[in-house]
Amino acid sequence: MDIIDEVTEKGVTERRVDVTVDDEVVPGIVWFPDGSSGPRPTVLIGHGGTQHKRVPNVLSMARGLVRHLGYAAVAVDAPGHGDRVTDPAVAELARKNLEARLAGDTSGRLAQPDRSSEQMKAMVERSRQGSAEWSKVLDQISELPEIGSGPFGYWGVSMGTSVGLPFVAADKRIAAAVLGLNGLSGRPGQERFAEAAHSLTVPVLFMFQWDDELMTRQSGLDLFDAIGSAEKTMHINPGGHVGTPLHERTSYEDFYVRHLGPASTA
């Protein structure tokens, strides 16, 4: 892992790192309290589709975890996203397609997006890659003195759940996860996704938007239902895919404190 640069602002140190996984560079950011040393509770944050490791909601959640709780936070660019975009024209098209779907007529709320089977397969493959990648990122991130042995939580909705749910199911270091804005919908790879959901055992907070333009209500309820964890809570709010109310950040923080504990004051 290479440290690219580091800045500190209002008590939060933000360190750009490059993590090498299977000969591929995964650009990441680690946030922690200025001058701290670990181990400390750390939340791994998975961004959404067409986004990157430093979009506003990831950045402000990471800063909130550091400032409010004394936690650390980690975000990386998912495969094909952020600094890992290989074809800017394709990335731009994906962004425009998503915008169009979010702006579209919601009356039908189609579960099956209008995409070619080839595009869908590529998405599933990228999610699978991102999922496997997180465990290797975590191996290296835990060597940082500011983070150490954690404990670790995960936060990721929409594509952050497509990538993160199988990761959380497979990696026993993750003790609690906020997931959501996703469903069981008949996409390619659904059986494997449903199996991963069934195999989850850690507490899950599952976020859902009642008027999500990208999926049906039933699809979201089915995914919540499929989660095997004994402790799971679903929060449903009115509004579309990108409309989760800001007050839910308090829920995330309460949830992590309950399961990862407070940061040591050392």
Next chain:
Amino acid sequence: MDIIDEVTEKGVTERRVDVTVDDEVVPGIVWFPDGSSGPRPTVLIGHGGTQHKRVPNVLSMARGLVRHLGYAAVAVDAPGHGDRVTDPAVAELARKNLEARLAGDTSGRLAQPDRSSEQMKAMVERSRQGSAEWSKVLDQISELPEIGSGPFGYWGVSMGTSVGLPFVAADKRIAAAVLGLNGLSGRPGQERFAEAAHSLTVPVLFMFQWDDELMTRQSGLDLFDAIGSAEKTMHINPGGHVGTPLHERTSYEDFYVRHLGPASTA
């Protein structure tokens, strides 16, 4: 309003009061920080069916609101409940019936309980009475110097929602409400109940149990859907009617602080 007695324990003063409403005595309890004077944010708590104003969950929530937030809390015996039971044998039968339904086979999750139409009508009438009563109780409670002009919130699930939802819809002094464990089910008086839900405008936190023995999932989702408030959130947890996880108390307190504000430090 008559003060019956008053005790203070661990900083919480608990005052038993008798409120007279339409020539009927409504026994109540007011909790507030020892030695405080108002106005202060106050939560009115409606207990569940076959319960009373001082069942353990009401008592510990009231004490938590006082100790954690410096709020006041109020609970009263609903019509036909607690000190207002007129026929102990009937009350005991109702309690046993409820226990049997909670212990029963949940595979069918019947929306229509096995009760005579006469019993159902009496329940609806008692709920209507309890609903109207709360406004008159609030008139008198706000004359206490420890409470004054509030602001006011409501908390009540199950029968506490049957009674409280129409009250919150009608009384503009209530600024936020926690409701739940209830549904739109085809019972007598459902149209009036649905209309009251539609007319709600204040923020609502709606609690629901995913394996509730007393109602279907769809019935609960339909009631959440019917609530007219722009800000509403549904929390779904696994388990039966009486299994809401204790950690949700943090959600209630966060919710009230967000909408009623902090207690004055005066």
